[in-house]
Amino acid sequence: CSFLAGTMLLEIILVLGALIIYFFLSKKKEETLPFKEGWWGKGQKPDTEEDTTIWPFKVETTEEELSDLFRRLDQARFTEPLEDSCFHYGTNSVYLRKVISYWKNQFNWKKQVEVLNKYPQFKTKIQGIDIHFVHAKPPRLPEGRSAKPLLMVHGWPGSFYEFYKIIPLLTDPASHGLSDEHIFEVICPSIPGYGFSEAPHKKGFNSVSAASVFYELMLRLGFNDFYAQGGDWGWLICTNLAQIAPTHVRGLHLNLVSVTNLGFIQLLSILLGRYLPGLFHFQDEDVRRMFPFLEKGLYRILLESGYAHIQATKPDTVGCGLNDSPVGLAAYILEKFSTWTDLEFRNLDNGGLERKFNLDDLLTNIMIYWVSGCIVPSMRFYKENLHKGIGTQKHERLTVQVPTGIASFPNEVMHTPQAWAQKKYTNIVSFHFMPRGGHFAALEEPELLAEDILQFVGKVEKEQLWRKK
């Protein structure tokens, strides 16, 4: 009898021991994400060496392009909204008509093209496709100072243009009332398939592919050491970049964080976090933003993720009409600029759009999608990243050791508390609750975002945190 008990005890100890060792090992395991080779050009990859030249690029327009656009705007067919529906059924077509009227009569695309061209733009061929990027250097550098390279990556339905207000705050902080302890040269590429970057011709171009392409870009520009900043898809691409090349990314700054490999503790925190916030390391602000969870978490995601579902499964179908109808394209994109800036805007007849943005900026962003005809490839990115489901890709289970700074904006569609972010980002140097602002932080609150980036970089540089990896 005691022999049996002894064996059982031994078995239990062995199993426990194995579990403990397993957990220890799995925590210490620091896998890197491998660089993803690829070739995305048309047809067969040629045997010749890739052309690595970088050539200057300017956005151009033609009369033909403008008159075609105006004809389509004139012929637009609208459907009356239901009575009292505001923005609850999507973009309100009565307000949309006003936007179209402005687009036709007041918006000046030629002038906006000049605005776009105020920062130097370039193209270069990487992995078989032309990559477009903005490279803005500081207008003046004090004696003996150097500019730090900063890669900023946009998302959907945004573009490199989202950064046009924040770029001067980073390349020339002193002129904008900010501390000039750190000055940046900013590189804003267009994700392949967006704007003026060529779209991949082959299947499989996901965030890791984009991160690999941008990594090659930074190396080609001569940067061995740089900072990366992003929101929306930019968040994921920069995260992947930090996982591919941790020794090259000094710091990672994000205005969106999404953690997909939630474990048991996180699920428990959803149930109990409201009542025992301290137990789960939730701050008051976390609780305020996250609970009641059904309403602010689950229902909100279901209500707002229809676009992601259809884009992740049938991008060519949903994008087809949008590439042919500028009004349809505008409705589709503007809805996001409204709802993702403030969910309360759904209760307004005009979607609150002009409270935070001006129509010129909004339409310039839309025009980038229109003139480049990139709406379909931009949507394919969802399928390439999500088609197997959320939380299923290898890189989603890997952690990030690079020093990370997170700016958490209050009107982001879903809030991720630091307690959850830490599961993936093991080296969070700064995490701030921003006082206002939504998803399109760089365009809506450039000063707030710039300040947060500056303080983050300040911390990393002061303590030389990039060395301690």
Next chain:
Amino acid sequence: ETFLSRIRSFEYSQRNAVLVPVATLGVGGMLVYWLRSRHKIKTIEMGDGWWGSGERPLKGKEDESIRPFRIETSDKEIEDLHYRLERARYTPPLEEAAFHYGFNSSYLQKVVAYWRNQFDWRKQVEVLNKYPHFQTTIEGINIHFIHVKPSYVPHGKAVQPLLMVHGWPGSFYEFYKIIPLLTEPARHGLNEGDIVFEVICPSIPGYGFSEAPHKQGFDSIATARIFHKLMNRLGFKEYYLQGGDWGSHITSIMAQMLPQSVKGLHLNLIFVGKQGLGRMISVVLGAYVPWLVGLTREDARRTYPFIQKNVYDLLRESGYLHIQATKPDTAGCGLNDSPVGLAAYILEKFSTWTDKSFLNKDNGGLESKYSLDELLTNVMIYWVTSSIVSSVRFYKENITSDPDLSALSRVGVYVPTGIAAFPQEIVHTPRVWAKQIFKNIITYSYMPRGGHFAAFEEPKLLAQDIVHFVRKVEQL
């Protein structure tokens, strides 16, 4: 002993003279109530509604006239369409994508070339007008329908009224091939003509030539009520119903709303709402011992592998449903402005929902089952009526008020029901699961071939099953 003596000593007194009858009545009453409630069929409240624009007029009765209607077109309409088709902007598909990313734009260009150069809308309008069309105002909006009567009725035989309801992205036009098989079966080689129908196919409000509701909240219950009012206005007290897609949902609700008016309900798609623990157990066991949980071999073949067919496939195919149920005005905006976008969006469903393997084909297998003329005629109905946005709002109105479409399952359907289970339907519902809602299944047929658009794709098979079902009901 004491009990018997008690009874014997039961005195006849005034008090007892009152108490005893009262007690008997009370107990008897409760008994009767209990017996009746066991058989009382729950129904869905009919309710009422008004969907016109602005305020509902207080005075005056609604105009109940039934007005003949003809579809018309104009040079202007056709030229505008051609202009847009000529200037369509396409995006080349990814290499080897076939239909996996949605409608393949290389094939789309071929369809549009046909649409621009060979498709004859004026001729199709004449085809559409071959059956009599009507409009009538119900609850403040114009309801369009076709009403086809048999030209020859066998002596002494009754003509069965049959209401057939379409779905999305279909229209009344889906029934054009099956109607003659139901109104003149003998001429088409079906049965000896003992069952003959007069067919009424309305357009759901917001679809085709029915006016779109101007107010929020127009769901299947409102549609069901309006269609009952329509049949009533046409003079029918009892009728058969047939439907697939939204038509199935609407006709099932009609059967729950006014069972005494519904002689029989025939469906080619079943909505099975909430699934509880019992269902999950049945699913798991069914993979190994289907017979134990009431699944036939054919059920098992169509249902398993379960996760693949019922979770992954469904998730892959329900993006449209998700966006239409949340942001219909956004989703439909571009489609109402770009005929090419509209065609891609609608025809993708005619491809994938007819046969899932069509995803692997560069041309989506469309022309193997349908002609471009009939596919484009259906698309044109959405285009010329500008009804795509109102049609997709139906998803939001239904899903917001009833997220898992479970109202059906709470009330149950008791009218005689016939189910035609087509093999390529998006999701298969075995009879044993259907029984949880449909308590009175008279026929359940495994169809040999065909997908979601049964009436359009396999009219003869569907007609035969409808007749087979109605024959059985009439014999009851």
